[in-house]
Amino acid sequence: MKITIIGVGLIGGSMAMKLREQHFADYVFGVDLNENHLLEAKELGIIDEISTLENAVKNSDLIIIAIPVDAARKILPTVLDLVNENQTVMDAGSTKLGIVNAVKNHQKRNRYVAFHPMWGTENSGPKSAVSESFSGRAAVICDQKDSAEDALNLVKKVAENLDMNVIYMNADEHDVHTAYISHISHITSYALANTVLEKEREEDTIFQLASSGFSSTVRLAKSHPEMWVPIFKQNKENVLDVLNEHISQLRKFKSALEKENYELLEELIKNANRIRGILK
Amino acid sequence: MKITIIGVGLIGGSMAMKLREQHFADYVFGVDLNENHLLEAKELGIIDEISTLENAVKNSDLIIIAIPVDAARKILPTVLDLVNENQTVMDAGSTKLGIVNAVKNHQKRNRYVAFHPMWGTENSGPKSAVSESFSGRAAVICDQKDSAEDALNLVKKVAENLDMNVIYMNADEHDVHTAYISHISHITSYALANTVLEKEREEDTIFQLASSGFSSTVRLAKSHPEMWVPIFKQNKENVLDVLNEHISQLRKFKSALEKENYELLEELIKNANRIRGILK
Numbered sequence: 001m002k003i004t005i006i007g008v009g010l011i012g013g014s015m016a017m018k019l020r021e022q023h024f025a026d027y028v029f030g031v032d033l034n035e036n037h038l039l040e041a042k043e044l045g046i047i048d049e050i051s052t053l054e055n056a057v058k059n060s061d062l063i064i065i066a067i068p069v070d071a072a073r074k075i076l077p078t079v080l081d082l083v084n085e086n087q088t089v090m091d092a093g094s095t096k097l098g099i100v101n102a103v104k105n106h107q108k109r110n111r112y113v114a115f116h117p118m119w120g121t122e123n124s125g126p127k128s129a130v131s132e133s134f135s136g137r138a139a140v141i142c143d144q145k146d147s148a149e150d151a152l153n154l155v156k157k158v159a160e161n162l163d164m165n166v167i168y169m170n171a172d173e174h175d176v177h178t179a180y181i182s183h184i185s186h187i188t189s190y191a192l193a194n195t196v197l198e199k200e201r202e203e204d205t206i207f208q209l210a211s212s213g214f215s216s217t218v219r220l221a222k223s224h225p226e227m228w229v230p231i232f233k234q235n236k237e238n239v240l241d242v243l244n245e246h247i248s249q250l251r252k253f254k255s256a257l258e259k260e261n262y263e264l265l266e267e268l269i270k271n272a273n274r275i276r277g278i279l280k
Numbered sequence: 281m282k283i284t285i286i287g288v289g290l291i292g293g294s295m296a297m298k299l300r301e302q303h304f305a306d307y308v309f310g311v312d313l314n315e316n317h318l319l320e321a322k323e324l325g326i327i328d329e330i331s332t333l334e335n336a337v338k339n340s341d342l343i344i345i346a347i348p349v350d351a352a353r354k355i356l357p358t359v360l361d362l363v364n365e366n367q368t369v370m371d372a373g374s375t376k377l378g379i380v381n382a383v384k385n386h387q388k389r390n391r392y393v394a395f396h397p398m399w400g401t402e403n404s405g406p407k408s409a410v411s412e413s414f415s416g417r418a419a420v421i422c423d424q425k426d427s428a429e430d431a432l433n434l435v436k437k438v439a440e441n442l443d444m445n446v447i448y449m450n451a452d453e454h455d456v457h458t459a460y461i462s463h464i465s466h467i468t469s470y471a472l473a474n475t476v477l478e479k480e481r482e483e484d485t486i487f488q489l490a491s492s493g494f495s496s497t498v499r500l501a502k503s504h505p506e507m508w509v510p511i512f513k514q515n516k517e518n519v520l521d522v523l524n525e526h527i528s529q530l531r532k533f534k535s536a537l538e539k540e541n542y543e544l545l546e547e548l549i550k551n552a553n554r555i556r557g558i559l560k
Contacts, residue, residue, distance in 0.1 A: 118489055119491055120493060138489055180476050180479050180480055188472050188497060189552075190533065193554070194529045194552050195460065195464065195525050195526040195529045196461065196464075197551065197555065198529070205461075207559065208418050209418050209420070209457055210461055211461070211462055214461050215559055220496070220497060222553060223553075225546045225549040225550055225553070228549060229545055232537060233540075233545075240537050241479075242475060245475050246472065246475040246530065247530050249475045250468070250527055253467050253471060253523065254523050254524070257519060257520050265513075269504075269505040269509065271473075272469075272470035272474050273501065275498055275502060276402075276502040279486070
């Protein structure tokens, strides 16, 4: 099978690597605005050919869009314009309502499957790609009734080849869930980094004292704005809702400390500890 | 050298394992209120002998206190009462001002070295102990002028044998730095867990959708209140100071989103990205 990867970065690159290893993809076209990424991806053997969008799409059975969600929403109608009834288009974006709404009246909407693999790191670019990244993670398919059966089956096979577990939900449900299971984590991590950078003027001290706990909490704060601003923008209402809840949870800790109510502090911590039973 | 470990959990157990591997410790007495931990530590070969406090201290060259900071502050004067001029006492607590103040007028204050190894995990108990834990991490020694030279040298050797880099600072400086490099991370993680648990009633969805990013941000929320309530209590003023700053940083994200000021959002994220240059 021939595939096109639009956006040969962390996600697109990792998918291409794995799909090629699985012999699911025989030939991979790479399309990207970033020429360095294209050259790197070619050199790393992630793609076979650097191509224009038109040429790549024309010659592929499957087109995977793996670029920031604002750009994905813009490019999807163009890609659908170019495909025929034997071709399938999928994306990998972290928000779903924006992109499905962008093509809801498109004549070839049913050639598109809304997809979100629940994996990522704070790094970007083809050099960060790892073929085993997705293994054992969830892959969300949204609004499956709007996709043609053969397109849906092909995307399921992609998920299988990535060793992912498929979950189905509506695009709006998806955006609510990801607001608190993924997007808020990034905001807290960014805000934590800013707190420490504001309070701790001696960068050396941060570097020297940073424990593994701090590093893991602040890891996501390394994630790039090019990817995350569009996500927050498209999922604004849900993210704000969760952010308000988060600030109110932090205020409970603040109030417990201010009032020296250590029983309440203990209760808050014990409640948080319940996450241990949910996440191994 | 014979050593006593008071608190044969994650930290005390990991120290004993490494010091024994290095042939720095020939014989290890274990003292703990938790009998199961003592039996586990004995079975795992972390300690040689389960002992009473008095017997262990009497027969050891070095006594390491590795219990929650409220209990450590209480037990230190008793331990100092028991030691002579050839014995050394150190602790491993995450707050330092409370404990050094508890013995500032003790006749044998100079036999004690205030120590904090910058490592920990969300787990506890001797079964979680790992001998390589401390390698490459910072070890803080506080108020070194209040310790006898030989005691200080012995603790430096402990740090060397744990493969740690020693940093010196005053106890009050230490407590300020750890408030934002360690303690606030735990509060944000607890609050994040509570936010998600409050908003997401379907635990299955959390479990299924949780990405690596979410897991790493929320990992510290598994940490036990027995350890953390006393830390927050002893470091209340500093933690509150950082917590207020953190809430105000989160409010900036909230305001940028509410006002749809995506340039500001991008700036906030770019500022947070500076952590990439500090933490590899």
